Structure formats: C-alpha cells, structure tokens
Amino acid sequence: MLNRIDLRGGVPDPRDLLPRAQLDVSVAVEQIRPLVTAVREHGYSAVREASERFDGVAPEVLRVPVEAIAAAESTLDPQVRAALLEAIARVRKVHADQRRTDHTTTVVPGGTVTERWVPVDRVGLYVPGGLAMYPSTVVMNVVPAQAAGVRSLVVASPPQKDNDGLPDARVLAACALLGVDEVYAVGGAQAVAMLAYGCAVDAAGSAHCAPVDMITGPGNIWVTAAKRLLRGVVGIDAEAGPTEIAILADDSADPVHVAADLISQAEHDPLAASVLVTPSVALADAVDRELVRQVSATKHTERVDTALRGPQSGIVLVDDLAAGLRVVDAYAAEHLEIQTVDAREWAMRVRNAGAIFVGAYSPVSLGDYCAGSNHVLPTGGCARHSSGLSVQSFLRGIHLVEYTEAALREVAPHVVTLATVEDLPAHGQAVSLRFPEMS
Numbered sequence: 001m002l003n004r005i006d007l008r009g010g011v012p013d014p015r016d017l018l019p020r021a022q023l024d025v026s027v028a029v030e031q032i033r034p035l036v037t038a039v040r041e042h043g044y045s046a047v048r049e050a051s052e053r054f055d056g057v058a059p060e061v062l063r064v065p066v067e068a069i070a071a072a073e074s075t076l077d078p079q080v081r082a083a084l085l086e087a088i089a090r091v092r093k094v095h096a097d098q099r100r101t102d103h104t105t106t107v108v109p110g111g112t113v114t115e116r117w118v119p120v121d122r123v124g125l126y127v128p129g130g131l132a133m134y135p136s137t138v139v140m141n142v143v144p145a146q147a148a149g150v151r152s153l154v155v156a157s158p159p160q161k162d163n164d165g166l167p168d169a170r171v172l173a174a175c176a177l178l179g180v181d182e183v184y185a186v187g188g189a190q191a192v193a194m195l196a197y198g199c200a201v202d203a204a205g206s207a208h209c210a211p212v213d214m215i216t217g218p219g220n221i222w223v224t225a226a227k228r229l230l231r232g233v234v235g236i237d238a239e240a241g242p243t244e245i246a247i248l249a250d251d252s253a254d255p256v257h258v259a260a261d262l263i264s265q266a267e268h269d270p271l272a273a274s275v276l277v278t279p280s281v282a283l284a285d286a287v288d289r290e291l292v293r294q295v296s297a298t299k300h301t302e303r304v305d306t307a308l309r310g311p312q313s314g315i316v317l318v319d320d321l322a323a324g325l326r327v328v329d330a331y332a333a334e335h336l337e338i339q340t341v342d343a344r345e346w347a348m349r350v351r352n353a354g355a356i357f358v359g360a361y362s363p364v365s366l367g368d369y370c371a372g373s374n375h376v377l378p379t380g381g382c383a384r385h386s387s388g389l390s391v392q393s394f395l396r397g398i399h400l401v402e403y404t405e406a407a408l409r410e411v412a413p414h415v416v417t418l419a420t421v422e423d424l425p426a427h428g429q430a431v432s433l434r435f436p437e438m439s
C-alpha cells in the first residue's frame with residue numbers, strides 16, 4: 001500500500017526522493033501571517049475570533065482558572081496518574097544529567113573566559129490538542145525547562161468543545177502534577193502569536209498574559225509556521241511539525257513490528273510520514289501485506305491510511321544497508337528505527353536523525369512516553385542542523401571576560417593590529433589609550 005521507490009543500482013540525490021508534507025511550511029507562513037498580525041494589533045479579540053473559527057469554541061477568559069487545573073488532577077484516572085508519574089520520573093532522570101556546569105578557561109595568566117549557563121527567564125510551552133491530546137507533551141516540555149531553572153513557564157493548549165472550552169483535562173492534570181499553574185486555553189498560530197506579543201486574556205482587558213522570551217513545543221503545520229514567522233520576536237526550539245518515522249531494516253526485522261511502528265506515527269496526522277528503507281524485497285512485500293491487515297484494524301484508519309498513501313510516505317528499496325544509511329542520512333528523520341543485525345553499530349554510523357531507536361525492542365512509542373528521552377524532536381529535515389528539546393534548549397551561555405591590566409597590555413598590540421586591518425581605529429584606540437606607552 002506504500003509508494004515504492006526503487007533505488008537499487010544507485011542513490012542519485014536521496015534528499016529529493018520523498019517530498020516532506022503536502023503543505024509546505026513556507027506556504028503556511030503566508031496563510032497565517034494575517035492572523036499573527038491581527039493578534040499583534042488587536043490582542044484578545046483576534047485570539048478569540050481565531051479560536052471560534054478553528055476550534056469551534058472560545059472561553060470568555062483565556063487563562064485556565066487554577067481551580068480547574070486542580071480539579072483535573074483530582075479526577076484523574078489512577079492508572080493514567082501512575083503512567084504519567086512513571087514518565088515524569090524517567091524523563092527527569094535523563095534530563096537531570098544534561099545540565100551543563102559553568103566553566104572557566106584560563107587563556108593566559110590573568111586572562112580568563114568563563115561560560116555561565118543562564119536559563120531563559122520566561123518560556124511558553126505549546127501542547128498540541130487538535131487531532132489527538134498530548135499530556136505526554138506537557139511532560140516533555142516542562143521537565144527540561146524546570147531542570148534548566150526557568151523561572152516563569154506557561155503552557156498553551158487548544159480549547160476543547162467537550163471540556164467547556166478548557167484544554168483537555170489530562171493535559172491540565174499533567175500541568176498540575178508538574179506544578180504548572182499558568183495555562184491558557186489557546187491553540188494554533190493564535191497561541192504562538194499571543195505568547196510572543198503578550199495579550200489581554202479577558203474582554204475587559206484586566207487580565208494579561210505577559211510576553212514570553214521563548215516558545216517551544218510541537219504542533220501542526222500552522223503552529224510550526226507561526227513559530228517560524230515569529231522567530232526573532234521570540235526564540236524558538238527546532239521546528240517540530242507533523243511526525244515522521246523512518247525505519248532502516250534488513251531481513252532480520254519482523255514485518256509485523258515494522259508495520260506496527262510505521263502505523264504508530266501515521267496515527268498522528270494525515271500529513272505524518274512513514275518511511276521504510278530496506279535492501280530486502282521480501283521484507284518490503286511482507287510489510288506491505290501486514291500494513292493492509294493492521295491498517296484496517298486500527299482505530300484511526302482514515303488518518304493512518306491518508307498518511308501512509310501520501311507522497312511523503314513510502315518504501316525505499318536500496319542495494320544494501322550502506323546505501324540505506326545514505327538515504328536515511330539525507331532524509332534526516334525525526335525518528336529513525338534501526339532494525340537490522342548489528343543494529344547498534346549501524347546506529348552509531350548515522351549522522352542525521354532527531355532520535356535513533358535501536359533494535360527490536362526500542363520502538364518509537366517507547367520514546368514517545370516512557371524511555372526517558374525527549375519526544376519533541378526536529379522534523380522536516382531540521383535534524384540535519386538541530387537537536388530535540390533538552391535542558392540545553394532553555395539555557396544561554398554567557399561569556400564572562402576578565403583580564404588584568406598586565407594581561408591586556410600583553411595582547412594590546414595584536415588588538416590594535418586587527419582593528420587597523422578592519423579600518424576600525426576607534427577599537428584599537430579603546431585599548432591603546434589605557435597604556436600611555438602605546439600612544
């Protein structure tokens with residue numbers, strides 16, 4: 001049922017083989033530009049108008065009352081609570097190990113540079129809530145921000161018709177479990193714009209969401225487009241748009257598992273991409289047969305079917321695993337599974353991927369919830385240059401430069417020379433006038 005791309009006999013330019021999603025982010029940027037401008041100019045009324053248009057509901061007050069957050073926690077199913085607490089514990093364990101420490105380098109005696117890691121002051125964390133609800137994404141956003149020491153963090157998630165215009169109750173409960181009490185019932189591009197510019201959150205203009213310094217979190221194509229448009233007004237993490245899975249597999253892979261994993265990510269979005277790269281025609285045929293069987297039995301058949309049949313999904317046949325490696329490197333998937341003999345060795349050779357899932361018992365779904373790794377990962381090829389969300393995403397490295405008089409005197413002639421070469425004599429002067437013997 002998947003498109004088949006036969007690259008046996010050569011890999012021309014694998015980057016062009018699989019178009020990413022049917023709707024390009026740059027096209028979506030133009031579509032949401034007027035909405036972002038309206039939120040900047042009109043604030044609350046523009047946000048509400050967009051919520052009514054795209055979510056079919058908008059509460060009068062956009063900030064979720066703290067009582068509603070507490071109520072969501074107190075009515076949370078105990079099994080869901082236990083699973084969320086397990087996920088939180090594992091994600092905290094991994095992220096606690098990521099915190100960088102300040103470091104001082106002695107460049108010369110009397111001359112040091114210290115790198116101080118300072119958390120971003122205020123961040124907005126986007127939690128999607130269109131086609132599916134994502135309490136796990138609250139965990140993946142909030143835990144690294146808290147581990148980094150971010151002082152002020154706010155969650156935005158779409159209002160739900162079936163929850164009186166509040167975000168999904170499980171999303172609110174996850175916020176409560178993590179101690180987050182500033183939550184807004186706003187989704188899509190309007191949420192990103194509201195966080196970036198700040199805005200009144202009730203009709204009287206008496207309550208306000210202060211602008212944030214940085215926005216992180218995944219979302220659909222419009223959320224991704226708004227983040228790209230507002231980059232600069234705020235900092236953003238990597239673009240984390242419609243989900244992708246690529247699987248590099250050989251004959252040793254179980255087609256039932258491979259098909260299940262491809263479907264698992266197709267379940268997110270009709271624009272999700274599921275890609276199998278293999279030198280084995282037998283595996284490709286078996287996976288295709290298995291997909292037909294499993295897709296008809298899965299809950300979100302229509303969404304999965306659309307994603308799998310879309311031009312962004314397919315089976316790529318290659319001569320051997322080395323050629324397969326070139327294809328997956330060029331593709332730079334958000335999630336890459338390696339289901340081969342010697343899977344770890346192949347995984348260690350991969351250059352471009354958001355996260356790599358090694359062997360038969362590390363499926364992407366494990367990482368989505370409970371591996372301890374982060375599931376907010378770069379999509380659309382951004383894994384070529386960006387990493388997934390981590391503690392580091394919320395820290396800035398500030399250099400502290402400290403030179404004594406003697407250390408500056410020693411290097412002063414070089415500074416003056418370089419300033420002269422660049423025809424910026426005032427730069428040289430700022431150093432030489434400190435030392436009368438130089439004038």
Ligand SMILES: NC(=O)c1ccc[n+]([C@@H]2O[C@H](COP(=O)([O-])OP(=O)(O)OC[C@H]3O[C@@H](n4cnc5c(N)ncnc54)[C@H](O)[C@@H]3O)[C@@H](O)[C@H]2O)c1
Binds near residue numbers: 127268375
């Ligand atoms: N990469 C990751 O880490 C990661 C994690 C979880 C989810 N995801 C992805 O996030 C996405 C979530 O998408 P979603 O739709 O379920 O939730 P979402 O919250 O991202 O989007 C829903 C919002 O989109 C807006 N919207 C809907 N139609 C619109 C239109 N025509 N124009 C402008 N705005 C519109 C609405 O305001 C709505 O609130 C999926 O693609 C999923 O694969 C990625």
Ligand SMILES: N[C@H](CO)Cc1c[nH]c[nH+]1
Binds near residue numbers: 368
């Ligand atoms: N696979 C998604 C993108 O990495 C994350 C997720 C959340 N819930 C289920 N899956």
Ligand SMILES: [Zn+2]
Binds near residue numbers: 243264368
């Ligand atoms: Zn997932």
